[in-house]
Amino acid sequence: xxxxxxxxxxxxxxxxxxxxxxxxFFSALAPGNYLDDLRLNPQMSSxxxxxxxxxxxxxxxxxxxxxxxxxxxxxxDLGFSFAYNAPxxxxxxxxxxxxxLLTTTATLLVxxxxxxxxxxxAQHLGKPTDVALTWATSAFLIVPDLALALGLLVLAVRSGxxxxxxxxxxxxxxxxxxxKIRDLASHMVLPVIVLVASALPVLLRHVRAAVAEALxxxxxxxxxxxxxxxxxxxxxxxxxxxAHPLIALFGFSLGTLLSGSLLVEVVxxxxxxxxxxxxxxxxxxxxxxxxxxxxxxxxxxxxNLAADLLLYWADPRIRTEAEAR
Amino acid sequence: xIRSRLPLCIAFLGTLHAxxxxxxxxxxxxxxxxxxxxxYAPPMRPHFVDAQGAWxxxxxxxxxxxxxxxxxxxxxxxxxxxxxxxxxxxxxYRVLGLLSSRAHLFGAGGSPLYLLGTDxxxxxxxxxxxxxxxxxxxxxxxxxxxxxxxxxSIGALAGFTGGWKDEVLMRAAELYLALPWIYLLFAxxxxxxxxxPPLKAFLLVVLVIAAVGWARPARLVRGIVLSVxxxxxxxxxxxxxxxxxxxxxxxxxxETSGVVLxxxxxxxxxFVLAEMTLSFLGLGVPEPLPSxxxxxxxxxxxxxxVSYWWMYxxxxxxxxxxxxxxxxxxxxxxxxxxxxxxxxxxxx
Amino acid sequence: xxxxxxxxxxxxRHTRQAFGGRASAFxxxxxxxxSISPGATLALVGESGSGKSSLARCLACLxxxxxxxxxxxxxxxxxxxxxxxxxxxxxxxxIFQDPAASLNPRWTVLRIVAEPLLxxxxxxxxxxxxxxxxxxxxxxxxxxxLQSQPxxxxxxxxxxxxxxxxxxxxxxLLILDEVLSALDxxxxxxxxxxxxxxxxAANLTYLFITHDxxxxxxxxxxxxxxxxxxxxxxxxxxxxxxxxRSSQAQxxxxxxxxxxxxxxxxxxx
Numbered sequence: 001x002x003x004x005x006x007x008x009x010x011x012x013x014x015x016x017x018x019x020x021x022x023x024x025f026f027s028a029l030a031p032g033n034y035l036d037d038l039r040l041n042p043q044m045s046s047x048x049x050x051x052x053x054x055x056x057x058x059x060x061x062x063x064x065x066x067x068x069x070x071x072x073x074x075x076x077d078l079g080f081s082f083a084y085n086a087p088x089x090x091x092x093x094x095x096x097x098x099x100x101l102l103t104t105t106a107t108l109l110v111x112x113x114x115x116x117x118x119x120x121x122a123q124h125l126g127k128p129t130d131v132a133l134t135w136a137t138s139a140f141l142i143v144p145d146l147a148l149a150l151g152l153l154v155l156a157v158r159s160g161x162x163x164x165x166x167x168x169x170x171x172x173x174x175x176x177x178x179x180k181i182r183d184l185a186s187h188m189v190l191p192v193i194v195l196v197a198s199a200l201p202v203l204l205r206h207v208r209a210a211v212a213e214a215l216x217x218x219x220x221x222x223x224x225x226x227x228x229x230x231x232x233x234x235x236x237x238x239x240x241x242x243a244h245p246l247i248a249l250f251g252f253s254l255g256t257l258l259s260g261s262l263l264v265e266v267v268x269x270x271x272x273x274x275x276x277x278x279x280x281x282x283x284x285x286x287x288x289x290x291x292x293x294x295x296x297x298x299x300x301x302x303x304n305l306a307a308d309l310l311l312y313w314a315d316p317r318i319r320t321e322a323e324a325r
Numbered sequence: 326x327i328r329s330r331l332p333l334c335i336a337f338l339g340t341l342h343a344x345x346x347x348x349x350x351x352x353x354x355x356x357x358x359x360x361x362x363x364x365y366a367p368p369m370r371p372h373f374v375d376a377q378g379a380w381x382x383x384x385x386x387x388x389x390x391x392x393x394x395x396x397x398x399x400x401x402x403x404x405x406x407x408x409x410x411x412x413x414x415x416x417x418y419r420v421l422g423l424l425s426s427r428a429h430l431f432g433a434g435g436s437p438l439y440l441l442g443t444d445x446x447x448x449x450x451x452x453x454x455x456x457x458x459x460x461x462x463x464x465x466x467x468x469x470x471x472x473x474x475x476x477x478s479i480g481a482l483a484g485f486t487g488g489w490k491d492e493v494l495m496r497a498a499e500l501y502l503a504l505p506w507i508y509l510l511f512a513x514x515x516x517x518x519x520x521x522p523p524l525k526a527f528l529l530v531v532l533v534i535a536a537v538g539w540a541r542p543a544r545l546v547r548g549i550v551l552s553v554x555x556x557x558x559x560x561x562x563x564x565x566x567x568x569x570x571x572x573x574x575x576x577x578x579x580e581t582s583g584v585v586l587x588x589x590x591x592x593x594x595x596f597v598l599a600e601m602t603l604s605f606l607g608l609g610v611p612e613p614l615p616s617x618x619x620x621x622x623x624x625x626x627x628x629x630x631v632s633y634w635w636m637y638x639x640x641x642x643x644x645x646x647x648x649x650x651x652x653x654x655x656x657x658x659x660x661x662x663x664x665x666x667x668x669x670x671x672x673x
Numbered sequence: 674x675x676x677x678x679x680x681x682x683x684x685x686r687h688t689r690q691a692f693g694g695r696a697s698a699f700x701x702x703x704x705x706x707x708s709i710s711p712g713a714t715l716a717l718v719g720e721s722g723s724g725k726s727s728l729a730r731c732l733a734c735l736x737x738x739x740x741x742x743x744x745x746x747x748x749x750x751x752x753x754x755x756x757x758x759x760x761x762x763x764x765x766x767x768i769f770q771d772p773a774a775s776l777n778p779r780w781t782v783l784r785i786v787a788e789p790l791l792x793x794x795x796x797x798x799x800x801x802x803x804x805x806x807x808x809x810x811x812x813x814x815x816x817x818x819l820q821s822q823p824x825x826x827x828x829x830x831x832x833x834x835x836x837x838x839x840x841x842x843x844x845x846l847l848i849l850d851e852v853l854s855a856l857d858x859x860x861x862x863x864x865x866x867x868x869x870x871x872x873x874a875a876n877l878t879y880l881f882i883t884h885d886x887x888x889x890x891x892x893x894x895x896x897x898x899x900x901x902x903x904x905x906x907x908x909x910x911x912x913x914x915x916x917x918r919s920s921q922a923q924x925x926x927x928x929x930x931x932x933x934x935x936x937x938x939x940x941x942x
Contacts, residue, residue: 018500026516142647144598146605147640150624157631259507263602267625277508278606281515289515296508557775561835564733565789565842566762576777 079287099272106195118207137201165269210242251304338649345458349418352452360447442635457615465597471535480546501540583661590654676708683741701727703902714879716889719899729850733767763842770851772831776823829860886929
């Protein structure tokens with residue numbers, strides 16, 4: 001167990017390190033110096049400017065700069081936002097939390113739908129109900145997130161049933177606790193629908209394929225022959241057997257949802273990483289961009305690590321293999 | 326079944342692309358021509374029956390004029406129908422940048438004919454969707470071509486030579502796959518110049534898109550190269566004294582054609598969407614050059630979103646393309662048997 | 674007479690590097706030595722996993738030797754760099770066990786057989802195809818199959834195509850790696866006869882690798898019995914068949930005997 005875990009954690013660390021390197025050097029390669037832009041800013045005093053120059057060691061070689069930046073990163077310092085004139089980390093945290101709220105909800109929901117629906121579909125493989133379901137989800141597949149988000153927004157605006165943007169109502173602070181939850185939930189409905197709709201078709205297809213393959217396995221055919229009830233067969237035998245490919249999909253679904261979330265947040269003005277990142281790009285606020293990218297990688301890597309643990313717990317083959325090493 | 330559906334699907338996609346490629350012929354207007362008298366004009370409906378209830382063989386539209394003291398409310402003038410004429414001479418254009426012509430499929434003489442309405446500057450949405458399709462689809466196609474050649478070369482290099490090169494390249498691919506792809510797209514775009522002329526911006530977008538997507542095709546190609554390299558017929562050719570490039574060109578790369586084609590069918594719509602996303606957010610192709618993405622960006626304004634539903638139409642325009650490409654990808658996946666390979670390489 | 678090929682203390686060790694794990698090595702071929710005179714046939718007999726195929730691939734220069742020497746026509750192949758090897762390769766050819774795998778399934782028969790000439794790059798396309806067709810006719814593939822793909826042929830026909838391809842560069846040595854074992858009994862006999870015929874006509878030297886002692890004795894004058902990477906017994910074919918010394922050879926003889934009796938019993942009435 002320790003060994004397996006250590007290997008996975010080391011891999012995660014490698015990914016984070018790699019992404020940080022990639023992001024930093026890309027930013028260093030960028031034409032023009034962001035501090036040069038800053039010099040033109042009348043709000044920036046010349047002392048502040050030279051302090052920043054010293055802090056970011058603009059005159060030093062890139063490698064040295066990376067090390068000082070990475071060192072600060074390890075102490076929780078993500079650099080400085082020029083646009084906000086403030087450290088990046090405290091700016092990033094609340095937005096990351098909002099993105100996480102959206103993404104996690106959508107992830108849970110999409111799996112909660114895809115698992116039973118996919119398993120059901122796999123049982124009725126090729127029957128009209130299965131075909132109808134496949135067609136219905138394909139419809140979601142051909143309508144891209146952007147079109148869906150905008151379309152739902154138009155509907156919401158016209159019908160007035162749901163709030164059409166933001167995360168909470170203006171008077172949120174005055175609400176009671178239950179009211180707050182209700183308010184937040186109603187704001188989440190639209191973005192979560194778009195996210196779920198964007199990730200569901202692919203996920204459903206994979207769940208269906210994995211369960212169908214498991215159901216077709218000889219040991220399950222044998223179990224069926226012994227008269228074990230279908231329902232028990234499906235949930236006690238087929239789903240665990242299909243766990244491996246499914247859990248491997250978990251990381252993928254998280255990545256899709258994070259990506260989708262970025263766009264949806266901008267369209268629905270959800271105060272998450274998406275709009276923040278976009279704003280930072282337009283303002284050439286480099287450390288915010290790097291911070292945002294690192295955050296998204298951290299989410300994804302953490303999600304994959306969780307999937308690995310789940311896999312370890314669910315699949316005895318991995319366990320024995322890991323222990324044998 | 327697959328054999329018969331594949332040509333059908335290709336014909337469908339081919340037709341769609343041909344229409345977009347010949348946008349100048351099908352579009353009655355120049356995409357950047359403005360008509361300040363008709364901002365936000367709603368779509369004109371072609372009629373066959375006039376106000377008196379009489380039938381006409383030739384479809385016609387009613388002209389609309391701005392109501393006095395309004396900037397977006399139009400009045401329909403049912404007394405003077407404008408007949409739609411086919412195969413007319415109109416504004417000059419070039420087909421695929423080469424052939425210059427003035428022939429248009431339809432037009433209404435000098436009178437305005439906005440089948441899908443106009444935008445804030447009175448530009449014809451129908452024409453802009455067609456011309457915008459050129460930009461968006463070209464970005465997708467070029468991006469896919471670039472990313473596939475990149476993926477193919479990297480995958481072949483990694484799989485064929487093995488050793489430390491393989492290790493380094495595949496670790497790099499892992500890094501690219503570890504990032505949510507829109508974040509990666511953003512990050513790449515973030516460090517490139519922002520305000521640039523349209524053509525340069527377009528090329529930047531294509532480059533960024535291509536640079537983001539190489540990892541998955543590279544991994545798929547590498548997997549195939551690794552397995553084909555160990556097949557006996559490749560060994561046999563080596564036994565005749567064949568060189569590495571020969572083996573790659575004649576024996577190994579042909580085996581990757583199935584995966585490359587399937588990946589192309591998957592990547593093109595994804596990259597069209599990437600272009601749209603970037604342009605929608607103002608990071609891609611700038612005005613006045615139309616692209617499906619930057620045409621939609623006006624919907625970020627609340628009043629446009631609520632008041633002018635036809636501004637949403639560019640989002641609908643891509644749906645048939647997506648349908649075509651996804652069907653194609655599915656059919657290719659089944660007929661070339663690449664679904665299994667892709668699953669084995671972990672992903673979609 | 675100077676032997677065509679002389680193998681001395683050949684060792685092939687495979688190392689397997691598991692992802693993130695330790696490398697594990699096992700010895701597939703363990704200090705093997707033998708030699709074959711021009712025009713002769715040596716049969717290498719052993720059970721599966723005894724290192725025969727590793728040896729075959731190594732002799733065909735498709736896999737490096739860990740140590741030892743392979744002297745072929747006066748040169749040590751094990752020490753030759755890749756560029757120089759390319760010149761030697763046409764002189765010794767390997768034919769694989771499964772012709773379905775060793776022929777590119779996308780190519781036509783004619784193109785497959787002409788391929789070595791294409792790689793050699795000396796003759797124009799027309800001449801290449803003419804020679805390929807000629808050779809195909811000699812191994813019994815008629816003109817109607819020239820444009821077929823390997824998938825459309827029977828197993829025996831495919832192996833004939835593979836033989837034709839191996840012969841087109843006029844090699845001195847053919848390494849036949851279980852070339853008969855993927856075929857039906859009756860087809861085996863046909864191909865075996867073809868091999869004998871070709872050997873006589875072109876004075877070919879064969880290294881015949883098999884697990885079938887009967888077939889080995891039928892084709893080869895001399896037999897080497899291989900087990901766990903080592904040659905445990907070597908001698909004239911008749912002697913080994915009659916009087917096997919090592920336990921491995923004895924078990925091979927026993928394994929071959931009842932089957933042979935069955936075939937004989939079946940063919941008698």
